[in-house]
Amino acid sequence: MLLAIDVGNSNITLGLYDLETPGPRWRLATVHNRTADEYGLLLDDLLDHAGFETDAVTAVVMASVVPPLTSILEEAARRYLGRAPLVVDAGVKTGVRIRYDDPKQVGADRVVDAVAIKALYGGPACCVDFGTATTFDAISAEGDYLGGAIAPGIGIAADALFQRAAKLPRVDLVRPPALIGKNTVHSLQSGLLFGYVSLVEGMVERFKKELGPTMKTIATGGLAETVAKETTSIDVVAPWLTLDGLRLIHEMNAGA
Numbered sequence: 001m002l003l004a005i006d007v008g009n010s011n012i013t014l015g016l017y018d019l020e021t022p023g024p025r026w027r028l029a030t031v032h033n034r035t036a037d038e039y040g041l042l043l044d045d046l047l048d049h050a051g052f053e054t055d056a057v058t059a060v061v062m063a064s065v066v067p068p069l070t071s072i073l074e075e076a077a078r079r080y081l082g083r084a085p086l087v088v089d090a091g092v093k094t095g096v097r098i099r100y101d102d103p104k105q106v107g108a109d110r111v112v113d114a115v116a117i118k119a120l121y122g123g124p125a126c127c128v129d130f131g132t133a134t135t136f137d138a139i140s141a142e143g144d145y146l147g148g149a150i151a152p153g154i155g156i157a158a159d160a161l162f163q164r165a166a167k168l169p170r171v172d173l174v175r176p177p178a179l180i181g182k183n184t185v186h187s188l189q190s191g192l193l194f195g196y197v198s199l200v201e202g203m204v205e206r207f208k209k210e211l212g213p214t215m216k217t218i219a220t221g222g223l224a225e226t227v228a229k230e231t232t233s234i235d236v237v238a239p240w241l242t243l244d245g246l247r248l249i250h251e252m253n254a255g256a
Contacts, residue, residue: 001018001052013025028042043080044080061088061247063109063246095143095252096144096145099146114245117245120244122216123141125211125218128220128224130222130227131222134150134153171192174189200219200227216236219236219238220241
């Protein structure tokens, strides 16, 4: 089986694939000071809980936007799974042309998402990724990665309010009872959730003006489903899109 790992600033997502068939998926908090042994034991525990031995993993593919953790997880995979991961970087085949001014500046996760969208949904498309940042990525009708936009993520906005405003509490990012909040918690939840819904709607509309009216909008990331419930601007919710893209990239490079 293939183990796909996406290392983000806030979350690490992992998933098993038996050829094209997805297996268990996991979403973990990114802990920057864990050692290779700690991550290795965590991988062992996840596999065991899902009913798999470590030798069931025959290959590992990984994308990371956290450089200090890249080598740590590589070491964990080698030592505990016996597999050297294929790490998505400039030398890896993706099948997607990068139209950025400097392709090396594009995060690996954004490229992997474009690979998945090109193969699974086609272009033109806008990928909205709700991670530490909320990113909007444009994929052309031909499947080229054109560029995008980066905004602070919902979690960052919530943390900033909590840290910078003495009387504002930390709140759960859930739908409040009404748009107009009757207390501080509901007011914060309304501003965060519905404010970001409006951000998505406005950005999607602007992307559609450049990419054309047939543009599809695919949302991914931990809060994709929460936001998608509040708008018709999102066509597809694919919370594990990056893992699917990693599987496709592994297939492209398996014989290389």
